[in-house]
Each structure stands twice: as C-alpha cells, then as structure tokens.
Amino acid sequence: MADVLVGYCAAVREGDLVTLESPTHAAPILRELYRKVLEAGAQPLPRISLEGLSENLLRYGNDEQLAWVNPARADDIETVDVRIVLEAPGNTRRLSNIDPARQARQHRSAEHLRARYLERAAAGELRWVLSAFPTEAAAQDAAMSLAEYEDFVFGAAFLDDPDPVARWHEFGERVDRLATFLGTKRELRVVAEDTDLRLVTEGRTWIGSKGQENFPDGEVFTGPVETSVEGEIRFTYPGVFIAREVDDIRLRFEAGEVVEATAARGQEFLREMIAMDEGARRVGEFAFGLNEAVPFFTRNTLFDEKIGGTVHLALGTAYPETGGLNRSALHWDLVCDLRSGSEVYADGELVYRDGKFLNGLG
Amino acid sequence: MSDPRYDRLAELVLDHSLGLQAGELLRIDAEAVAAPLVLPLHREAIKRGAHAYTALNLSGLKELLVAHGSDEQLDFVSPIELRELDAIDASIFVWSESNTRSFSRADTERRQRQLAAQRQAAMRRRDRIASGELRWCGTLSPTNAHAQDAEMSLDEYEDFVFRACHVLDEDPVAHWAGVGEQLQARADELGAVRELRIVGEDTDLTVVVEARTWRAAYGRKNLPDGEVYTSPVESGVNGTIRFGFPAVFSGREIDDARLRLENGRVVAAEAAHGEEYLRSLLELDEGARGVGEIAFGLNYEIDRFTRNILFDEKIGGTLHLALGMGFEDLGGQNRSALHLDLICDLRREGEVYADGELVWRDGHFLQDPQPARSVERVR
Numbered sequence: 001m002a003d004v005l006v007g008y009c010a011a012v013r014e015g016d017l018v019t020l021e022s023p024t025h026a027a028p029i030l031r032e033l034y035r036k037v038l039e040a041g042a043q044p045l046p047r048i049s050l051e052g053l054s055e056n057l058l059r060y061g062n063d064e065q066l067a068w069v070n071p072a073r074a075d076d077i078e079t080v081d082v083r084i085v086l087e088a089p090g091n092t093r094r095l096s097n098i099d100p101a102r103q104a105r106q107h108r109s110a111e112h113l114r115a116r117y118l119e120r121a122a123a124g125e126l127r128w129v130l131s132a133f134p135t136e137a138a139a140q141d142a143a144m145s146l147a148e149y150e151d152f153v154f155g156a157a158f159l160d161d162p163d164p165v166a167r168w169h170e171f172g173e174r175v176d177r178l179a180t181f182l183g184t185k186r187e188l189r190v191v192a193e194d195t196d197l198r199l200v201t202e203g204r205t206w207i208g209s210k211g212q213e214n215f216p217d218g219e220v221f222t223g224p225v226e227t228s229v230e231g232e233i234r235f236t237y238p239g240v241f242i243a244r245e246v247d248d249i250r251l252r253f254e255a256g257e258v259v260e261a262t263a264a265r266g267q268e269f270l271r272e273m274i275a276m277d278e279g280a281r282r283v284g285e286f287a288f289g290l291n292e293a294v295p296f297f298t299r300n301t302l303f304d305e306k307i308g309g310t311v312h313l314a315l316g317t318a319y320p321e322t323g324g325l326n327r328s329a330l331h332w333d334l335v336c337d338l339r340s341g342s343e344v345y346a347d348g349e350l351v352y353r354d355g356k357f358l359n360g361l362g
Numbered sequence: 363m364s365d366p367r368y369d370r371l372a373e374l375v376l377d378h379s380l381g382l383q384a385g386e387l388l389r390i391d392a393e394a395v396a397a398p399l400v401l402p403l404h405r406e407a408i409k410r411g412a413h414a415y416t417a418l419n420l421s422g423l424k425e426l427l428v429a430h431g432s433d434e435q436l437d438f439v440s441p442i443e444l445r446e447l448d449a450i451d452a453s454i455f456v457w458s459e460s461n462t463r464s465f466s467r468a469d470t471e472r473r474q475r476q477l478a479a480q481r482q483a484a485m486r487r488r489d490r491i492a493s494g495e496l497r498w499c500g501t502l503s504p505t506n507a508h509a510q511d512a513e514m515s516l517d518e519y520e521d522f523v524f525r526a527c528h529v530l531d532e533d534p535v536a537h538w539a540g541v542g543e544q545l546q547a548r549a550d551e552l553g554a555v556r557e558l559r560i561v562g563e564d565t566d567l568t569v570v571v572e573a574r575t576w577r578a579a580y581g582r583k584n585l586p587d588g589e590v591y592t593s594p595v596e597s598g599v600n601g602t603i604r605f606g607f608p609a610v611f612s613g614r615e616i617d618d619a620r621l622r623l624e625n626g627r628v629v630a631a632e633a634a635h636g637e638e639y640l641r642s643l644l645e646l647d648e649g650a651r652g653v654g655e656i657a658f659g660l661n662y663e664i665d666r667f668t669r670n671i672l673f674d675e676k677i678g679g680t681l682h683l684a685l686g687m688g689f690e691d692l693g694g695q696n697r698s699a700l701h702l703d704l705i706c707d708l709r710r711e712g713e714v715y716a717d718g719e720l721v722w723r724d725g726h727f728l729q730d731p732q733p734a735r736s737v738e739r740v741r
Contacts, residue, residue, distance in 0.1 A: 017440075024394040027420055034423050038430050043438050048418040050397050056405040064385075068413045072446045079442055 001131075001159055002032035005084060006040060008165045009129040009215045014041030016081040021047040026088035026133035033084060045080065047073075051090045058098045058106060066106045069113060077117045083128040087302060089137040095243035100272040103242060104329075108276060111329035115317070121213070122320040131157075131215040132302055142298035149298075156293045156303060157216040171218065172210035175290060179206040179220045181361055185346040188286070190311060192342035193234065194250065199286055200228035204323040209287075218291030218306040223324015227256040229283050233313070236337040237297045237304060239263075239270070245299070246270045249334060257281050258315070274315065279328030284318035287311065288352075289335070301333045309339040309355025365398070367520070370529040371501065371585065372402035376410060378535045379499035379582050380452045384411025387449060392456035392503070393419045399456055399503030412452075421460035428468045428476050436475045439482050447486050453498040457672060458505045463613050473612075492691075501527075501585040502672060512668035519668075526586035526663045526673060538581040541588060545578030545660065547731035549590045552576040552716070558656070559715040560681060562708055563604060564620060569656055570598025574693040588661030588676045593694025597626040599653045603683065606707040607667045607674060608635075615669075616640045619704055627651045628685065644685070649698030654688035657681065658722075659705070671703055679709035679725025 006012045018037045022030055030046065037044040057065060076083075095103065120126035132138065132153060139149035154160055158167040186202040204222045211217040232252045239246040246266030251258050258281040263270045274281050292308035305312045316331040318324025338344070339355035351358055376382045388407050392400050400416055407414035427435065465473055490496035502508065502523060509519035524530060531537045556572040574592045581587040602622045609616045616636035621628050628651040633640050644650050662678030675682050687701040688694025708714070709725035721728055 024397070024418070024420070027394070030420055031422050031426065035426050035430060038426065038435060041432065041435075043435060043440075044423075045440060045442070046418075046420060046423055048394060048420055050394065050400060050416060050418060052397075052401045053404055053416060056401070056408050060405060060408045062411060065408060065411065065413060070413070070415050071449055072415070072442065075442045075445055 001154070001157065002029055002036045004157070004159065004164050004168075005129060005131055005215060006033060006036040008168065009131070009212055010082045010084055010127050012037055012040040012042045012082055016040070016042035017045060017079060018042050018082040018084060019045045019047050019076055019080050020084050020086075021049070022086035022133070023049050023051055023088045023090065025051075025090050025135050026086045029086065029133050037084075042082070045076070047076065051094060055094060055098070058095065058102055061102075061106075063105070066102060067109045069109055074113055074116075077113050077120070077126075081126065083117070083126065085128065085130045086133050087130070087138070087300070088133040088135050089243075090135065092137050092141050092240075092243055092299070093245070100244075100269045104272050104276045107242065108329040114329075114331075115327070118317075118320060127212075129213055129215050130302060132300065138298070138300060141300065142296075144298075152298070153216070153303075156291060156306070157211075158293070168211045168217075172208060175208035175210050175218065175220055178288070178290070178357065178361060179208040182206040182220060182222070182346070187228075187347055189345040189348075190233070190336075190338070190342070191345070192336065192338055195231075195233045195336065195342075197229065197231040197233045197253070199230070199283070200225040201286070205321065207319070207322060214302060214306075216291060216294065216303070216306060218294070218308070219287045219289050219312075221285050221287030221319070221322065223318035223322035223326065224283055224286045225256075226282055226324075226326050229253040229256045233336060235334045237335045238299065239266075239332065239334050240299050240301060240304075241273065241332050244269055251334075253283075256283065273330055273332060276316075276330050277328050279326045280316050280330040282315070282326045282328075283313050284316050284324055284326040284328065284331060285312075285314035285322070285333070287313075297335075297337075301335075304335045305333045307335065307337070310335050310337050311344070312336065364402070365520075367524045367529050368398050368503070369402045369406070370534060371524065371527055372399060372406045374527065374529060374534045374538070374581070375403065375454060375499050375501055375585055376406050378538050379501075379585060380454070380497050382407060382410050382412050382452055386412045386451040388412050388414040388452045388454065389446065389450045390414065390416045390454045390456065391419075392416065392454075393421055393458055393460060395421065395460045395505050395507075396456040396458035396503040399458070399501070403454060403456075417446075421464065424476070425464050425468065428465070428472050431472075431476070433475070436472060437479050439479055443483055444486060447483060447490065447496075450496060453487070453496060455498070455500040456503050457500055458503045459507050460505060462507050462511055462669075465613050499583055499585060500672065502670070508668070508670055511670060512666075514668075522668070523586075523673075526661060526676075528586075528663065538587070542578060542580035544731065545580050545588070545590050548660075548727070549576035549578045551731045552590060552592070555716040557598070557717055559718075560603070560706070560708070560712070561715070562706065562712040563606075563710075565601075565603045565706060565712075567599065567601035567603045567623070569653075570595040571656065572598075575691075577689075577692060584672060586661055586664065586673065586676060588664070588678070589657045589659050591655055591657030591689075592692050593688035593696065594653055594656050595626070596652055596688075596694075596696050599623045599626045603704075603706055605704040607680075607705040608669070609702060609704050610669050610671065611643065611702055614639055621704075623653070626653060643700055643702055646686075646700050647698050649696045650686050650700040652685070652688075652696040652698070653683055654686050654694055654696045654698065654701060655682070655684035655703070657684075667705075674705055675703050677705065677707075679707070679712075681706045681708050681712075681714075
C-alpha cells in the first residue's frame, strides 16, 4: 500500500517536500511511507496528530482559539510539494457530544487553508492523496472484524491484484470514457425512491477519479451549475461528517438552494452545517460512484462515495478544476444508492438503470 | 479514566515553569508515546487561553532516516521548522521514548551527521531563549522504556516520577517556589566560596569556583528539578574522582568511571565498562577533557539511579561534574561539543569542604543556607 501511495498516487519525486499527515493509529504504515519517501529521494515531514487534541480545543477553546489557524500548518500548505493524508480513527464518534455551533465555527476557520491547497492542487503545484489505514474503529463502523475490514480496504484499492498499478490504469480508462460521455450532456435527472432531482452540468468539466487524490478511488464528478439543482433527494445512507452521523437525510432544492432539510436523527447538526455559510446550502459536487469492489456502506465517505452503483452530491465547496463556482467551508458528501428501482436520464435519454450505465459504458 | 497526576504535572509545567499566558503560542514536542501527558498539557493550555499545538514524532522514523537517508536527506533542515521556531512564545519538550536504545546499532557517523543537521534549529532556539523571546521546559511522561531502564514496573515508575515532581503536594506550585528560594540562598552562599574540596570513596578533588555564579534550578526548565550548579574555573580542578553511577551518553553506558585531573584537564581515565568509549569521548575535541559544570543534586525524592539524566543529576545527596561544554552565562569558558554528566554518590562516605570548612557530610549540607554570607544575590 505504501508503495502504491508513494509511487503511483502521489508520484513522489526526488527533492519533493512531502508531509505525512496521520493520527498515531496509522503508525505501522507511516513508517513504511516514511521509508518509501526517503527511497524516492524526497524529504518526509511527519505531521502526526493525536486523537483528543481536537476535542480539547472544541470543548475548552474560546472564540479566538476556535478561530485560530496554526501558522505552521498554513506554511505547510504553502510550501510542500506533496501531501499524503491518512485516516486512521481510534473512535469515529468522539465528537458526538460537542456543540455543533462550535464545530461549525472551528471548521470555518480552516476554510482558507482547504481552499488554498485545492487551489495549489488545481494549478498543479501540489499533489495530494487521501487514504485510509484500517483500524478497529473503522471496522466497527463497517460492522466487520478488523481482519475482514483490512481485506475490504485492500480489495477496494486493488492491492490484492498482482499488479495494482496496471489495474488502476485499466480502471482509469473506463472512468475517463464515462467522463467524456457525461461531458457531452447538458442536464441530468435522477429518479429513485422519494427522489426526483434535476441538475445542469453543461459547460462544466467531468473528471475521472482513478487513484491519484483518493485511494482507493473510482468516481466521475463535476460541479453542477449552481442555480440549476431542482427537486428532491432522499439519501439511502447516513451522512457522516466530522465524527458525527445524521440518518435518513431528505433535501428539497429550488434554484440550486436547499429549501427543506430533514433527518430522522441528527437534524440539528444537519441544519447547523447547512447554515455554516452562504455556499453550504448549494451543491458543489455531483458524482457517480464506480468502484465495484466497494459493494456496501461502511460509514466512511472515502469509501462510501465510491460504492459502485451510487451517486453522491456534496453540499458546499466545489473543486475548482470542475469549473464549479460554489465556495464554502463545508464539503459534505451525501450518498444515494441507485442499485435498485432507479434511473438516470441525460438530456431526457435513459443512460443509467439500477446502478449501471447502459450502452456498454458501465 | 485519566490519572489526575498527569493533569497536575501539566498544570505545574504551564503555571510554574512557563507561566503561560492567554494568546501565547505554545508548541509541545513529543513522541506519540507521551500522549498521556501531551493531552492534558494541550487541554490545560487551551483552558488558559493559549494557542497550543503539538509537533509529534513517532518512534522509529529518525532511525529510518539515519539508516536509509542520503547525505542530502541527513543534512536537510526544514525551512518550515525554522520559521516555526521564530513564531513560538513557549516550548515544551516531553522527552519520553518508546525505546531508549533504538540508535545503539546505528552508524555513528551517520547519526552524528543527522544530529549536526538539528544543530541549526537548536542554535536558533538557544538564541531566542537567551534573548528572552522564548521560554521552555523539558519533562517526561512515564513509559515502559524508561521504567525498564530504571528497573521498575510502569506503575512503580509513575509513582517515582510524580513523587520527584511533587505533583501530589497540596500545592505543587508553592512547593517549587519554596525550593527556588531555598536553592537560591544556597547558590548565593556558594557564590562566596573560593574553592571546594570533595572527599569520598576513591575521591579527593579540589575545584576552584571563585567568582563564578551558581544557579538554582527549581522547576523552570526541567521537571523534576533540584540542583545548584556552576562552571568551575577551567584550570582549577585537581585530584581524583570516582563516579559510582554509570554514565549514559547517546544510549551507551560507561560504568564506574575514575578520572584524574591536573590543572582542570583529565590526565587519566578508567572505567569498569565502556572505557574505550569514554576515551573516544575525551578525544572529541580540545574542550572535552575540561570540566564544564559542577553541581549538587538536591532532590531527595529522587533516591536512586534510573539511567535518565533528567532524574539522575538531581539525585539528592550526589554531586556531578560534566566534561565538556560550560555555561557561558555563569562565567564558564570551556567550549566543546561534549557535555558528559558524571555522577558521584556522596550519600554514604562523602564530605565537602568549602574553603577548608566542612559544609557537607553523607549527602546533606550541614546547615541551612546562610544568606547573610552572600556577597551578591544573582537571579
């Protein structure tokens, strides 16, 4: 895994400054990554976090402290060539009892850092990859044993293939074909249970995501025209964000804005997130999940948004390279399973049914 | 369930050692294994209104760098790190390790090269500390590695560490402030002394300390703490001394070292174990054979050797000499890349004479310090 992350995903080169950003729970693979980065002739800069530090700040910090951005981390974003970021939670619900308003305030404070690294990435100055190291907490969220979860993670990343990089190249070709096809379309309509949603993607770029910035990967995504989203959508899977969970989210859009948001559980948090700023009630991303080796929901967005046969939309900020203009401190991916009783129309033509693209595109 | 002793040590570091204020920028340097202390340090700093963050290391990473890095990688100094050091107001080092011997088999030259690369940051830090722009404190969160070196269980070692730091006293800050007054009076008194003579088992050493400043160490820069120290007159050390406790330097041990000094220079050196290593250290540079420090360890809660200099040099009833680098601000003129602390146990047979008068016997000064005798109070 370290090999593929350093060699293929982040394509680390001699002389690169590379931050390795991870909680302590990923220690075994961090050592591997550190060694691989050294072997590539680059300079590894470990940025190790401890679960519990963010709780300290969220629980005890005053407004000024919540709004504070560490200048050293801003310096990282401005200076480094590569970021390798690992998820490795010890407890995915540790922030459940924090006041959502304080969470929103703190999340907003780091917005310009996120915007800046996405900007540098879009300009080709910074490569980054987000991946996950299997932990008990993540396995528990997926309702699996750690051993089963490890198999799932490595399978989703094609690491059980004798030549994972060749497999990702091959997969990438299929994803790119879909991106090209979708790029010819003006408007999409998604129809499923309690869902009928229309959005315009004309003039926007569809991007095939094939293991460079997320690992594992497998989606095509774009930023829809901001004012074009109309209708209703019911998300089959819980929304999971900053270590909290919201169940059975239903959204109604008018002229691109959320005008109604309900949830069976966690509604207060949902509303707080949507109220975070101007852009938080608009859609920044619309995407199809395409990784068949991610067949089920595991309560981790990195995987869930790639589930083959799903779509997701993100409330909040758009990726600049798609042409999406929406900006927000929020980027919350919400996933909708389309594998049964669902259809997608492109400019009125049925192109996708029950989780698969038609006409040999899937 | 968190152990309140860690919380209290954190509070002591922030309130007594650093006097951390709201709005200040605090960096906590530690290995991840120090989490039990790092978390309360961070939490209490946040509660005090400071901007606190951690720079965490993981055991094994620097070892990989030394084993596999190119010369260029070994020499690398992070520009981000240097800019960070210029920004912080306060700095805490939690010197806890997961393995105190992880560099034992590393290539010495490569390790030296990597350490040399860290010197640039260390100098920058030193300059900012000297100019008063940066405060710092070094402490320890108990780990199994340190307990193992001390030949204790982790439970026993925790008791030992927290006792030595006096965190279970009713008011730890008041305790250390009291230690400060007492040690400062002792330092003032020693400041009037011209020559010390140390007599113990296989030991009879005279040390000229005239016109040198003695400093009291009472928990500002180290926790635990408890010593008074100075740099002796460079040419004024004569006689023999035997160091009952092993010296641990760069993860290697020197047992039962015996030195003979003439006019401040080591002229003969023996050790039961590690003699060759000791001699190689003496050859390191011109100043390595000179004496940079003499000090009395006065923390009587530290009653045994634990192979960790943070504690060992403060063992109540001991004296230590350091070969190598002296303290410029105390009048010391010896310069060296070495600073090797060697500890002499004076608890059983030790006597110390100050200008001919017996002032110490069997591990204790005979009288409370007599501030009236002080020529000048130095703080």
